[in-house]
Amino acid sequence: MPNSQENEKTNVLDVVVGYQEAVKVKKELEKTGSDFSDQKWATGNAIAKLHPKRLTLEVSEIIEDTASTKTFRLVSTGSDLPPFQAGQYINLFVNIDGVETARPYAISSSPNTRAYYDLTVKRVAGGFVTPYLLDSVEVGQQLLSTGPMGTFYHNPIFHGDDLVFLAGGSGIAPARSMLKQVIDNNLNQRFHFIYASSYVDDVIFMSELRELAEQNTSFTLTEIVSRPPEGYQGRTGHVTDKLITELIGDFKGKTFYVCGPTPFNEFCQAQLETLGVEPRFVRVEANGPPAKPSELAEWPDGILPEEEIEVTVKGKGSFKAKVGEPLLNSLERNGYQAENACRSGECSLCRVKLLSGDVFNPPEAKLRASDKQFGWIHSCVAFPTEDIEILL
């Protein structure tokens, strides 16, 4: 310090026993210390390797899996892609007819490969983004995404080595990645897939999975079809508690992963509950906002999903929206950007502050205790039930 000489002479602390020695120590520290110039940009760079905010990806290949499903192989336009834990997703940003939106897709490729991420996308009837991806995206096109995210993966701290995956339709995507991880790394884990599909001619990864099941004694595959053609010889029906018991016997010590369309997830969860499987052994992947929020038991009386309300974004403008449409979607349709990733109520990136009015928060919205008091909502699963004003 420029005036430390002077300070030393007049500093009253000199009478405190040990003060002068402590000042000497500080001087020594000054002589041997760093000015931390080596830290310049170091924090941001270290984090970007693991958790980049955005990735620019290029479609290197489009694999036609079934009539309804394609796998998009996305390669990095820069260095190696960040590592991920099998089961995680990336949120893919798209611009469709001028609307900036995004959807999360589980990575279906092995985490051992960091040259590309495979996203396996199944057409959603009446959907907005899947038809665009399946019909319009071409090889060579660049797409923006988040880094890998999500909590749906094998956690060795408490999941054990005896794993059962209940997959419905495109829910097989994260399962495939998890299986690849086990096989590629010779992990000592037993894996049983119970894979439910609607139609026999629309089963994703079927031949590959059958082959892997034949080659690996630790991997068991059970296929089940809910809408079989006449004369179908395989298993038919749904993933009931009886079926689960028949296939895996005692569920003690096993961890269950459930991933499929929301009704499939709910059905499977109910079966596991009936069997008495404790929640800590059940991992369920979230899958979008509720399609019909007004049919939920918690939906407020007297509010119709097709009613129109006004959304005001403080200092920026306002627009009309339907009660039954998630706030994030109507924001995007009207040209507003809110950060987002899981679009299922969990990740909290789309959180906005409600300044006035009220919204319906379905059980999917993983809000904190204090969020209700202070008006924080997850816009991806928030349904405005009256005129609202938000801070964006």
Add this chain to the structure above:
Amino acid sequence: MKHYDAIVIGAGNAGLTAATSLQRGGANTLLLERHNIPGGCATSFVRGEFEFEVALHQLSGLGTEKRPFIMRKIFSDLGVMDKVEFVQEHQLYRLVVPGEIDTTLPASWTGLRKKLQADFPEESENIERFMVLCEKITLEAFMTLPKARKANDESVLKASCPNYVKYGMRSSKFVFDEFFSDEKLKTILGAYWCYIGVPPKDIPFPDLAMMIYAYAAFKPWHIKGGSQAMSSALLESFIEAGGEVRFNCGAEKILTNGDVVRAVVTEDGEEISCSAVVSNASSIITYNELLDHDEPPVEVRDDFKSRRMGTSAFVMYMGLDCTPEELGVTSASNFICNSQDEELMHDGMQTMNEPVAGMLTCYNFDDPSFAPEGKSVVSLVCLQYGDLWKDIPEEKYAQTKYEFSEKLMDVVAQAFPKIRDHIEEVEVATPLTMMRYLNTPDGAIYGFKQNPQDSELFRERLDSISGLYMAGCWNNMGGFQPTYMAGSSTARAVLKRMKSDDLNKSKEMQHA
């Protein structure tokens, strides 16, 4: 273009109290936060049906309604007392050194004395003298020392701070050794060092004395809804006072005219004019990356050279499907130490070996509403230096995280053997996680290493850039109470300068 009296960068504890105090004090203030919520580490998150408190273990300085202490006044001045609810904890901590010590200290000044005297009857008088010293030195440090320093008079200091003169620059270990001969008693009284991260030989005695006295006499507290409730309440108060806030909007640059602050550029590239900037970001990043100078001012670089990087933390947030009782929890805060040798413990913080000390905080022990019925929310923590994690290849990161988790659970399982049998949710935060969310070099959670030279007695406000102020743990002590207070005091300094500038301006006007 709109001009602000002050722009606060970062809505952590000090950023929030600074912004709120500024706005309530009449300064037109803009708060920038790169995340989508206020709080920094004073936040919580949800997994499954559990909500996890990220950082707050025991809030100090509040006191009871009957016997209030400084934080009640500060929160009241900030307009948040009617927006939050506090829950009192009844124990300071349980300390377990397997095979040696297993004791729980009550959060009561007389109760603490009785407990220690009953357990160490041969040290009874020493305990009495020691506790009197803790109380007196705390009061001196808070009340009379600042006055004596202001008066700059040695005789005043000697007369009003006799205990401080004798022990104020001594290490905690020095005082323990002078007062006690029983090593176990020293270990028990020094356990709070596990929070601070520097061993008793390097903790200035007043700091530890203050912790023991303040926690025991004024109680440890938990905030209903976690520290996020306080962060949200502060933001609410800021907005109510007319403050403006932008979320998902980090600061990219602090622009100056020579050595005078003039504007802030946001991450969207917008330039916003202002008279003062209060940075709640780390001082290293503020001066190295945000300030538009090629390198920090000499005064700042010299200051940095006398500092050492502080500790980060490794935390396991756990939702358990058993009650606190079933887990064997008898106190919200628990320290489990494999050794009484604090040097060894501190060395352990610089390795990836099994940690020598671990903590377990159970959040629904004193506040049952913090977990679903029949379940528990706990955090397992060990302090650790973050540079260890920066060199791990990114493809090995997840595996390393899980392996270290097992080591921490091994330590904690000595006191809570059932910890592994009830895990329903777990999220692990490493020093890299701290880097990611706090944006601090090496994921430091308390700023620079809190050695005696880091204390504010050796520090002056870095003022070579006029209008640039630091608020947070990088220029003060770390932890909740110190950072809340740092923001408020920084705001006072800004307001004071604004007033004198206004006064000068009006004088100039008169002369003109």
